[in-house]
Amino acid sequence: MLVAPDKFAGTLSAAEAAAAIAEGWHRHAPDDVVTCVPVADGGPGFAGVLAQALGGRFEAVVVRGPLGTPVPVELVVAEGTVYLESSQACGHGLEPTVDPMRASTAGVGEAILAAARFRPRRIVVGLGGSVTTDGGAGLLAALGATADVSLADGPEGLDGVEEVDLSAARQVLDGIELVGAVDVTAPLLGMFGAARVFGPQKGMDDEQIWRADRLLDAFVDVVCGTAPHERRIAEEPGTGAAGGLGFALALLGASLTPGTDVVLDAIGLDTHVAAADLVVTGEGAYDITSRSGKAVFGVAAAAAERARPCIVLAGRVDVGAREMRAMGVESAYAVADVVGEEAALADPSRHLADLAARVARTWSP
Structure with a gap:
């Protein structure tokens, strides 16, 4: 499995988000092989x-x-x-x-x-x-x-x-x-x-x-x-x-x-995607603007090219099923939907890890 999130703006860097998702995933599926590859667009990180x-x-x-x-x-x-x-x-x-x-x-x-x-x-x-x-x-x-x-x-x-x-x-x-x-x-x-x-x-x-x-x-x-x-x-x-x-x-x-494109080429994302059976990406707010040059969209597009399922873990999800599928994403899950936005911002790493553990029940092989 490939974990390739962007930053969660104002709360977690891309590397911190990747580590939290991997930690939570391994709680439910300790034997899954998880590769963490933080990503970015041109902004912070x-x-x-x-x-x-x-x-x-x-x-x-x-x-x-x-x-x-x-x-x-x-x-x-x-x-x-x-x-x-x-x-x-x-x-x-x-x-x-x-x-x-x-x-x-x-x-x-x-x-x-x-x-x-x-x-x-x-x-x-x-x-x-x-x-x-x-x-x-x-x-x-x-x-x-x-x-x-x-x-x-x-x-x-x-x-x-x-x-x-x-x-x-x-x-x-x-x-x-x-x-x-x-x-x-x-x-x-x-x-x-x-x-x-x-x-x-x-x-x-x-x-x-x-x-x-x-x-x-x-x-x-x-x-x-x-x-x-x-x-x-x-x-x-x-x-x-x-x-x-x-x-x-x-x-x-x-x-x-x-x-x-600059980042994904530099990190060799296509090679990582090819070796994975599932791609997990994420960002603080997954919404329609994610389609306009954002890293999550780039990761999902790379997964689609290799016919790999891609899911999103985010602080907040404001995208409907139709828009989500158009972006190459199978499902999206929000921390705020589980614990509320205030709690999600107060302890983002812990709650993102908890969300990843819940999602692993559905998506782990």
């Missing part, structure tokens, strides 16, 4: 999972957090590539206060600058879990971009922008392949863009969401041009990832690819 899979070394750097507080970022150096996780520089919980209109991605740019000093062939940036919606303007500023406004003061800092010069930022990364490992397929602007879809979870009210989207729209006009064909880059899937970090990386010539 991305760097750690890759370091474990690739045997890379960690290099720590200190960068600016979203509101300027110094925060540590771990770079994973492996086989000519440096991997880093944007959420470590601009994610949740890094600052004592929340100010979504001033939160900046400058720290991500500083981390990329540090990564470039290792002279890698490639830099891969995991995108997800951010509190920022600045279109990656802060990242560009940290890499040397200049403008007639402050690019490092969040979306509010873009007010009145008329000139941006990206030449210095592009020069810093000359000769290095840049990859954005995105956790969503959202574009930068509009109804399905960075501000309107993800603004509420970053603390934005309706007026701030509207304003941020308008400021980003004006930013696109300046850095790309006003003609529809010039602005097309902002419509590309993934440019809205991490509050528009995907857009900034695309401006620098990066390819945007699902973070799940």
Whole structure:
């Protein structure tokens, strides 16, 4: 059996979730052979999972957090590539206060600058879990971009922008392949863009969401041009990832690819699936958004390709049977359905293990 969960956001890392599921499963089926392979998309946990899979070394750097507080970022150096996780520089919980209109991605740019000093062939940036919606303007500023406004003061800092010069930022990364490992397929602007879809979870009210989207729209006009064909880059899937970090990386010539694909290729998931008779994956909230570049969907797709049954263990399940089957999942089980959401959050490891023991009664060979 293969256990390949993503993180349970805010409670368990992917590795902790895998260990809890394995421990609970063995309570009922001690003779089952369980292989644990934690997974991730481009969000929190991305760097750690890759370091474990690739045997890379960690290099720590200190960068600016979203509101300027110094925060540590771990770079994973492996086989000519440096991997880093944007959420470590601009994610949740890094600052004592929340100010979504001033939160900046400058720290991500500083981390990329540090990564470039290792002279890698490639830099891969995991995108997800951010509190920022600045279109990656802060990242560009940290890499040397200049403008007639402050690019490092969040979306509010873009007010009145008329000139941006990206030449210095592009020069810093000359000769290095840049990859954005995105956790969503959202574009930068509009109804399905960075501000309107993800603004509420970053603390934005309706007026701030509207304003941020308008400021980003004006930013696109300046850095790309006003003609529809010039602005097309902002419509590309993934440019809205991490509050528009995907857009900034695309401006620098990066390819945007699902973070799940990067991780699953690195850990050799297909080989693990082929050797298993059952695949168990999971995440904190299994819902319809799991289909949009999330790790659980990638694991289920890999299981379907090998005709292996796949089940999901989650903190909460908000997917109906039809949607579940469309995602390649046979059944999904929620900790909250057994003990309630409050208890599930209070002791997530124990209750996830208990759920796994219950599920093993049905699914263990």
